[in-house]
Amino acid sequence: MLKYRPEIDGLRAIAVLAVIFYHFQITFFGNFFFSGGFIGVDIFFVVSGYLISSIILRELNSTNNFSFIYFYERRVRRLLPVLFLVMIVSLPAGWMYLLPEPFVDYSKSVLSSLTFVSNFYFWIEGQQYAAESALIKPFLHTWSLSVEEQFYIIFPILLLFFFKLLRQYIFILIVALMFLSLTISTFQSFTNPTFNFYILSSRIWELLAGSALAYLEIGYGRKNNQHFSTSLSALGLILIIASIIFFNEQMPHPSFYTVIPVLGTMLIIWFLNKKDFIYKILSSKLFVGIGLISYSLYIWHYPIMAFDRIKEFSPSGNDKIQWLILTFILSIISYFLVERPFRNKNFISRKVLFTITFFTFIFIAIMNLYVIKTNGFANSLSGILQKEFVNIEPKNRLKNSKGKICHGITDIKDTCNFNTKSNNKIYLIGDSHLAAIMFELKNEILDKNYQFSTRTAGGCWYLPNFTREEIKKKIMSKECTLEYRNELREEIINNENSIVIIGGRLPVYLSGKYFNNKEGGIEDEIIKFKYRHVENKYSFKEGFKKSIFEILNNNKVILIYPIPEVGWNVPNKIFSGKSKRYFNEVEENYNNKILSTSYKVYQERTKESFEYLNSIKHENLYRVFPHTLFCNNQIKNRCITHDEKNIFYFDDNHLSAAGSKLLVDLIIKEIENIESKEN
Secondary structure, X not given: OOOOOHHHHHHHHHHHHHXXXXXXXXXXXXXXXXXXXXXXXXXXXXXXXXXXXXXXXXHHHHHOOOOHHHHHHHHHHHHHHHHHHHHHHHHHHHHHHOOHHHHHHHXXXXXXXXXXXXXXXXXXXXXXXXXXXXXHOOOHHHHHHHHHHHHHHHHHHHHHHHHHHOHHHHHHHHHHHHHHHHHHHHHHHHHOHXXXXXXXXHHHHHHHHHHHHHXXXXXXXXXXXXXXXXXXXXXXXXXXXXXXXXXXXOOOOOOHHHHXXXXXXXXXXXXXXXXXXXXXXXOOHHHHHHHHOHHHHHHHHHHHHHHHHHHHOOOOHHHXXXXXXXXXXXXXHHHHHHHHHHHOOOOOOHHHHHHHHHHHHHHHHHHHHHHHHOOOOHHHEOHHHHHHHOOOOHHHOOEOOOOOEOOOOOOHHHOEEEOOOOOOEEEEEEOHHHHOOHHHHHHHHHHOOOEEEEEEOOOOOOOOOEEEEEOOOOEEOOOOOHHHHHHHHHHHHHOOOOEEEEEOXXXXXXXOOOOEXXXXXXXXXXXXXXXXXXXXXXXXXXXXXXXXXXXXXXXXXXXXXXXXXXXXXXXXXXXXXXXXEOOHHHHHHHHHOOOEEEHHHHHHHHHHHHHHHHOOOOOOEEEEOOHHHHEOOOOOOEEEOEOOOOEOEOOOOOEOHHHHHXXXXXXXXXHHHHHHHHO
């Protein structure tokens, strides 16, 4: 029988508070002390590895066998009831506040969590954990549960195999696997960071660190010198606190750096004794109480934050305090009314437990499958929103003949070419800002009997002979490679007498900063890349000017000037706090709430871009100014995001279908201008 250690619950309290304060972005006196709060998950992993391994090893030593059904019954009692409760409660919130595509994404994440593979789901989706978009994914945090659940499936089988056939080598095998996993995670933190973050192979070393402690404790006991133990347990706490304060999302993680909080957790588990001052703190009623409800706190906090961010987008300090209070209230309720009753075998038998679990699982699965089948209940969406937001993101709408999304294809041999029989070619080159308009543009261009070729990728400006480097990892970008841009150059140069449309989010590339509309709409993401000439001969500006003149000698070029950024997610901001389903108040809210941004801020933001683009002069160069559609016309000194009939933005900076149509009309006018001059 595993002896209860209250200080372990105190350790859980530190872990869960670190995670919550990190996700909620809680500040004290204007300072954010929890930039490394994500390491709370790593603390949980070590603790879980220690406790689970202790249970398995004690049973193996006492019975020479292992009851899988008893083990998994305990895991079901511990993990699923509260998780199922939060999934059921969250579904109506998703229906009310999520647009169809995010609602479908939400249901897919719930289904992946139900089947213990949400870590794979978020990796495949390319969801970066620290990105702004992560803050509005209600079940993103379940990736860590999936990692643990996969460990619970694999590790007992592996340990039983070791026990039966390699008993004398168990500790050596655990340590060997631990160092292998640590090596893998360190390597992949630079080469494949998103995969590394989510996948068990990069995380299992943290769980095995706890397993190694469990093996040593069962085999040899925890007999330590008091003064020596006191110093090392204090060091452990210092390592954890230092990691919470000084780590940040720019660091490779998990990696060798993660040894610091993992080692700190191990030192506390192994060396802490009842005479230590730290023990008295961690075993106090406050810390133990928080530790006891830590699982409920973890499950509840992220959906609470995500749905409120979806409603309001830019939370205030008071909002965050309300999240914290609501998280604790719901966690206390679910602990006493759900967690404790389901853990009590005398109150809920195994048969009743599995019956409830089975039917609840089926209910949640059916409801979320229905969400996916109905395309996020698109038909119930308010009429104004239904026109624009029942489909996938504008940048992902156009597909090639093989069914691949055109945006992001960087293999020139597999790109998107339409109406290839025509000898008159038009190229669209740029980043996601231009990808958002290419579906509407393709239809207009094909009507004029041109061949249309798209070449867009995320954050990819036209810069041959420049590398795009990830600042954090100091590695080359895999979605906008040097090879891709140089192959694109060759293609354009070899296709003379074409029309080449070039554009993108130039203010980001020139300033190195995302947008702040100075009215509360601030993009929290940090620029993660920079462009550098392969031989360091040219700056960004010199390199582009050289490359565009190379095109202009034998082709016509249409330059798209910066599209006004907004800073807020437009549909979410317009309908802030309102349901997007059925109700007439949605229509009234749309018509009465004019959302706009400062034209002066746009001018300040794009001053460098305009001066630079204006300095490029050539008889074959044509210009399109998107801001003339939205800024300083309908409302003086303001840039609009919608009118009484249409919403012009899909999110905070990409145009919607309606906004794209307006910009496409300007582009077509320039194409007609080119045609008239040639005729």
